[in-house]
Amino acid sequence: MSAPNAGVPATWPAPFVTSPVDATVAVPGSKSLTNRYLVLAALADGRSRLRAPLHSRDSELMVSALRSLGATITEIPGDGPFGPDLLIDPVPAAARGTRQIDCGLAGTVMRFVPPLAGLVPGTTGFDGDPHARSRPMSAIIDALRSLGVQVDDDGAGSLPFSVTGSGRIAGGRLEIDAAASSQFVSALLLAAPRFDKGLHLVHRGSTLPSPEHIAMTVSVLRGVGVDVDDSVPREWRVAPGPIAAFDTVIEPDLSNAGPFLAAALVAGGTVRVAGWPASTTQVGDKWRSILPALGASVDLAGGTLTVTGTGRIRGADLADTSELAPTVAALCALGSSPSRLTGIAHLRGHETDRLAALVAEINRLGGDAEETTDGLIIRPATLHGGTWETYADHRMATAGALIGLAVPGVVVRDISTTAKTLPQFPELWQQLTRSAEA
Ligand SMILES: O=C(O)C1=C[C@@H](OP(=O)(O)O)[C@@H](O)[C@H](O)C1
Numbered sequence: 183m184s185a186p187n188a189g190v191p192a193t194w195p196a197p198f199v200t201s202p203v204d205a206t207v208a209v210p211g212s213k214s215l216t217n218r219y220l221v222l223a224a225l226a227d228g229r230s231r232l233r234a235p236l237h238s239r240d241s242e243l244m245v246s247a248l249r250s251l252g253a254t255i256t257e258i259p260g261d262g263p264f265g266p267d268l269l270i271d272p273v274p275a276a277a278r279g280t281r282q283i284d285c286g287l288a289g290t291v292m293r294f295v296p297p298l299a300g301l302v303p304g305t306t307g308f309d310g311d312p313h314a315r316s317r318p319m320s321a322i323i324d325a326l327r328s329l330g331v332q333v334d335d336d337g338a339g340s341l342p343f344s345v346t347g348s349g350r351i352a353g354g355r356l357e358i359d360a361a362a363s364s365q366f367v368s369a370l371l372l373a374a375p376r377f378d379k380g381l382h383l384v385h386r387g388s389t390l391p392s393p394e395h396i397a398m399t400v401s402v403l404r405g406v407g408v409d410v411d412d413s414v415p416r417e418w419r420v421a422p423g424p425i426a427a428f429d430t431v432i433e434p435d436l437s438n439a440g441p442f443l444a445a446a447l448v449a450g451g452t453v454r455v456a457g458w459p460a461s462t463t464q465v466g467d468k469w470r471s472i473l474p475a476l477g478a479s480v481d482l483a484g485g486t487l488t489v490t491g492t493g494r495i496r497g498a499d500l501a502d503t504s505e506l507a508p509t510v511a512a513l514c515a516l517g518s519s520p521s522r523l524t525g526i527a528h529l530r531g532h533e534t535d536r537l538a539a540l541v542a543e544i545n546r547l548g549g550d551a552e553e554t555t556d557g558l559i560i561r562p563a564t565l566h567g568g569t570w571e572t573y574a575d576h577r578m579a580t581a582g583a584l585i586g587l588a589v590p591g592v593v594v595r596d597i598s599t600t601a602k603t604l605p606q607f608p609e610l611w612q613q614l615t616r617s618a619e620a
Pocket residue numbers: 213214215289290362363364365368391392395504505528
């Protein structure tokens with residue numbers, strides 16, 4: 183694919199505002215929903231359509247991965263403002279051969295695609311960006327081996343590795359430790375209807391992160407006619423059977439809506455996000471409770487979420503903020519009282535070690551942040567300008583932009599990393615900040 187955000191400079195002076203914002207923002211489709219539905223469409227019993235899907239580096243990598251496994255994916259004009267719809271014809275039964283898949287830095291690609299590769303005859307190599315090689319993968323590698331699939335790696339429990347599928351996976355009972363990522367559970371559940379005996383998956387680890395993302399997986403599976411029993415905590419039973427072809431509209435990415443909504447707290451003023459679903463499995467719906475805890479008022483009416491802030495942020499104790507944590511941490515760094523974020527130890531295995539990265543960057547600007555065993559403590563401090571490093575992490579980039587809204591002279595390194603899930607970020611952020619000047 184062409185370089186996302188081509189032309190965006192390597193260092194990006196974050197817009198600083200001195201008056202309240204007043205903006206309505208439309209955000210593109212959910213990464214988590216787009217990539218789940220793409221995987222299910224590749225395994226479905228006929229042609230599926232995704233309306234208003236995300237078009238970003240992570241979704242393009244998923245499209246390429248599924249194409250190389252044999253799915254036919256075609257772009258067709260749609261109604262959404264952010265790009266075409268997708269028609270997907272599943273991987274045909276006769277698909278075979280060898281292929282190499284680039285996972286980039288996409289957790290959904292590196293975790294969701296290997297079980298599919300086990301269902302397709304032939305050898306599939308997996309590798310990704312330099313940072314991808316330090317993301318945890320051993321739970322998937324071990325799970326596939328327990329399921330009888332050949333995996334060849336160098337024993338490090340990470341990319342690169344190859345999966346040699348025979349075309350069938352028997353399935354049955356399987357224990358894994360998904361403490362490092364909920365994506366291990368989602369990956370196995372998504373492919374499980376195509377295992378001969380289905381799957382009885384049991385999580386045996388100490389903690390299970392990002393439960394909302396697992397609930398999303400269960401919900402999308404049920405939506406395409408798959409029988410999933412999740413009545414026993416930390417266990418899932420997926421019945422074998424067909425995955426019904428579907429035609430579905432992808433919701434806007436509520437996690438990516440976060441930095442825009444948070445701008446109302448930082449600058450004061452009002453930000454509205456259109457197309458907010460009345461009910462959703464996205465973890466980003468938690469903004470409706472997180473932002474009020476930090477001092478905003480929030481109203482959901484007529485499909486629009488409206489967030490109003492005063493420019494004054496109070497600290498809070500917030501648990502299990504999952505992929506929302508970098509945005510939350512940026513808000514807390516601007517808070518007038520201490521904050522404690524808990525239940526996010528597994529962020530150490532995200533695009534970068536997010537806990538270390540947030541502490542380093544907040545403190546570089548004069549902040550007072552500290553790592554705990556499972557999160558962060560952030561105390562009030564007066565921040566100053568400087569370079570904000572992003573470590574190839576899109577959510578570090580948007581966190582830097584948010585701090586720069588209130589602190590003059592913040593320069594974000596590599597804003598183009600936002601192309602991972604939101605290529606339009608620099609442009610949408612400029613529009614938002616211009617509303618403060620108007
Ligand atoms: O399944 C998904 O779509 C995701 C699950 C979560 O992963 P972790 O459980 O590794 O946090 C989340 O952080 C990631 O952004 C997307």
